[in-house]
Amino acid sequence: MEVINLESTEDTPKIILDRNNGIFEISGRSLPEDSAEYYQPILDWLDEYSKSPNPETVFIFKLEYFNTASSKLILDILSKLETIDNTTISWFYHEDDEDMEEAGTEFSELVEVPFEFKTY
């Protein structure tokens, strides 16, 4: 499978989806003008990956900020991950960022995937 490796910009996060090295990570800021368009390749990639996933998938979210349009797409990503066996979400938040911690808790209540919370 192709590797997705998007560098972060002022309004989009860094995204790495690398099946062979087992790296699945979204980090930084997400407030693109068109969230649906921005995340479509990620959702397509996950559709493909879910057909024959690795034995274990640890998906890292290390977001500093995301807007409400992105939150909908994050939920779409989590919903795809929900269908993949042995998936864990690693939800990172800055140690004094209660809002990001709460956002992770809320997402964890919306999908049936185990979440691990970590501070940075």
Next chain:
Amino acid sequence: MKYIYELHKTMVARNLILVYEGEFTQEITKSVLAMAERNMDAIGEDSAVKRKVFNVMVECLQNIVKHSDEVNDINYTDKNSAVFMIGKQDDKYIITSGNPITNDKIEMLQSKLEYINALDKEGLKTYYKDKIKKSQGLSEKGGAGLGFIDMARKSGQKLQFDFEHINENISFFSLKTIIRRNNQ
């Protein structure tokens, strides 16, 4: 040239640290955000307050960008123009925006905002989760319909709003959100 001094005095009196008037785009949004961030960094603002201000600013600015093309009134020449301001006082930041809207939107906006303002912290949380779960994709404008709810949650205060009648087709929609500085 007196208006320059008058404008300056108004800004100082209202503690406005940033005012932008004009067309709103994603590029402008990024620039306004960067300026506000630098301003807060320069005074060593608390990071939790900074994040909340940033959050509310994004939703506010992107709302304007998304809906700026809806007003199409030949009698109103400033239709693409909106205003965005941040005021800073000892105990709070005041984030305000104003933009023209068509009168048929007033009722929807008013009931949405009143509904949100009637909810407490837990109510807002439940409403947010409910809406994000039920929404099927984004609107054609790219919104998730969560902006006001998020602003109310991050602010922890009621959203203040007003509609100023311009003519039979359009009104000026003003929105004010407060972020407390010393609630940490």
